[in-house]
Amino acid sequence: MRVMKFGGTSVGKPERMHQVSQLITRDDEPTIVVLSALSGTTNSLVEISNCLSSGDNEGATAKTEALEKHYQQFIIDLIKSPELLSKAQDVLKEHFEFLRITQRVSLSDALNKDILAQGELMSTKLFSLYLEQEKIEHALIPALEFMKLDINEEPDLVLIEEKIKVVLAHHPSKKLFITQGYICRNVKGEVDNLKRGGSDYTASLIAAAVKATVCEIWTDIDGMHNNDPRVVDKTVAIEQLSFDEAAELAYFGAKILHPTCIWPAQQENIPVKLLNTMQPTAAGTVIKKEAGSVGVKAVAAKDGIIAIKIKSSRMLLAYGFLRKIFEVFEKYKTPIDMITTSEVAVSVTIDTDEHLNEIIAELSNIASIEVERAQTIVSIVGNEIAKTDAILKKLFDAIEEVPVTMVSYGGSHHNISLLIPSTFKTKTLQLVNKGLFNL
Numbered sequence: 001m002r003v004m005k006f007g008g009t010s011v012g013k014p015e016r017m018h019q020v021s022q023l024i025t026r027d028d029e030p031t032i033v034v035l036s037a038l039s040g041t042t043n044s045l046v047e048i049s050n051c052l053s054s055g056d057n058e059g060a061t062a063k064t065e066a067l068e069k070h071y072q073q074f075i076i077d078l079i080k081s082p083e084l085l086s087k088a089q090d091v092l093k094e095h096f097e098f099l100r101i102t103q104r105v106s107l108s109d110a111l112n113k114d115i116l117a118q119g120e121l122m123s124t125k126l127f128s129l130y131l132e133q134e135k136i137e138h139a140l141i142p143a144l145e146f147m148k149l150d151i152n153e154e155p156d157l158v159l160i161e162e163k164i165k166v167v168l169a170h171h172p173s174k175k176l177f178i179t180q181g182y183i184c185r186n187v188k189g190e191v192d193n194l195k196r197g198g199s200d201y202t203a204s205l206i207a208a209a210v211k212a213t214v215c216e217i218w219t220d221i222d223g224m225h226n227n228d229p230r231v232v233d234k235t236v237a238i239e240q241l242s243f244d245e246a247a248e249l250a251y252f253g254a255k256i257l258h259p260t261c262i263w264p265a266q267q268e269n270i271p272v273k274l275l276n277t278m279q280p281t282a283a284g285t286v287i288k289k290e291a292g293s294v295g296v297k298a299v300a301a302k303d304g305i306i307a308i309k310i311k312s313s314r315m316l317l318a319y320g321f322l323r324k325i326f327e328v329f330e331k332y333k334t335p336i337d338m339i340t341t342s343e344v345a346v347s348v349t350i351d352t353d354e355h356l357n358e359i360i361a362e363l364s365n366i367a368s369i370e371v372e373r374a375q376t377i378v379s380i381v382g383n384e385i386a387k388t389d390a391i392l393k394k395l396f397d398a399i400e401e402v403p404v405t406m407v408s409y410g411g412s413h414h415n416i417s418l419l420i421p422s423t424f425k426t427k428t429l430q431l432v433n434k435g436l437f438n439l
């Protein structure tokens with residue numbers, strides 16, 4: 001069994017859906033296809049729900065109408081058979097009627113998630129009708145029947161495995177299955193989701209659940225690149241990454257892959273391939289257990305970082321001080337990204353200011369606190385990076401003019417992270433591209 005996931009832009013136009021239908025039937029290996037919503041749809045649904053939560057029902061209605069218009073044209077361009085077109089119209093009627101009903105009742109958290117789920121429900125139903133038109137045998141399997149969250153709102157892989165087996169067993173003669181990315185049910189049985197961009201995560205979870213041979217993530221770029229193509233002129237696709245390297249890169253900014261999507265594939269040792277719908281024969285990037293080559297492979301940057309410097313002379317020779325600090329972050333469920341310590345101070349970074357005020361207030365009881373906003377983490381990722389010849393010298397020579405505020409090295413064998421003011425991000429990525437990649 002193979003899993004193939006297609007993102008919003010890969011299904012966002014009728015001709016792209018056609019391309020997808022060809023890619024998923026390129027051989028007869030049994031395949032589960034995971035689809036995102038058509039590009040832009042989830043953003044529109046978020047806007048609709050924001051309108052509703054601020055009491056702007058007129059705004060919600062206008063946005064719903066605009067979205068419906070877009071879909072009406074989409075199905076006309078996609079489906080030629082009158083009988084199937086009428087079925088596609090019924091699909092739109094059902095889902096847009098639902099959206100209109102939500103505008104007449106009061107918005108709850110559960111209803112909000114129901115609204116967000118409409119995009120994937122529509123994209124898969126419309127794609128299934130398209131396959132029917134093309135006479136491509138398949139089964140549409142509802143993700144809501146097997147994608148389950150546990151009590152901690154994390155995917156319950158054991159339950160997912162159990163449930164998907166039952167669902168697949170309903171279609172013993174089928175080899176091609178279509179399902180929704182992103183959406184799932186929580187322990188209360190309500191519709192929920194795996195957070196924005198979560199379709200990659202769905203694909204990886206399904207791959208792990210069915211012990212797939214490969215998890216293919218199809219997007220509109222030819223794999224993960226060594227640097228951010230929006231910032232530097234020249235980048236190259238990375239051939240191979242280990243799971244750990246990919247997880248670091250995905251978290252630290254490489255937008256192509258959702259960071260959480262690595263662990264399920266890693267747990268079952270299933271290779272993840274990043275491929276390009278627009279250039280299906282390009283090699284892309286493969287992520288597997290082995291790193292392939294030794295040395296620096298990529299640099300990624302993550303903006304919106306807040307640095308907190310925690311200073312206390314009481315820390316000198318004291319034990320238990322770090323625990324007290326960590327407990328504050330734990331209490332406010334705020335993950336720490338980078339950390340450096342000296343004998344009298346600890347600096348940490350976080351990527352959200354949701355509970356910043358409470359955290360500062362509590363930390364102020366035990367230490368003096370300085371907060372620095374608008375920071376960027378630049379992360380250099382590679383295999384056995386410490387064994388790379390003169391790596392630190394090369395790096396710091398290259399970025400000599402950048403005012404680095406924190407350095408983290410040695411936490412893993414494949415990462416060097418720097419904290420810099422966000423205003424220096426472009427410069428830093430360009431200098432690293434020259435100094436470490438000779439590009």
Ligand code: ASP
Binds near residue numbers: 007036181195197
């Ligand atoms: N449609 C969802 C989003 O836009 C999930 C995804 O595309 O991965 O966030």
Ligand code: MG
Binds near residue numbers: 007008036197199
């Ligand atoms: Mg996406």
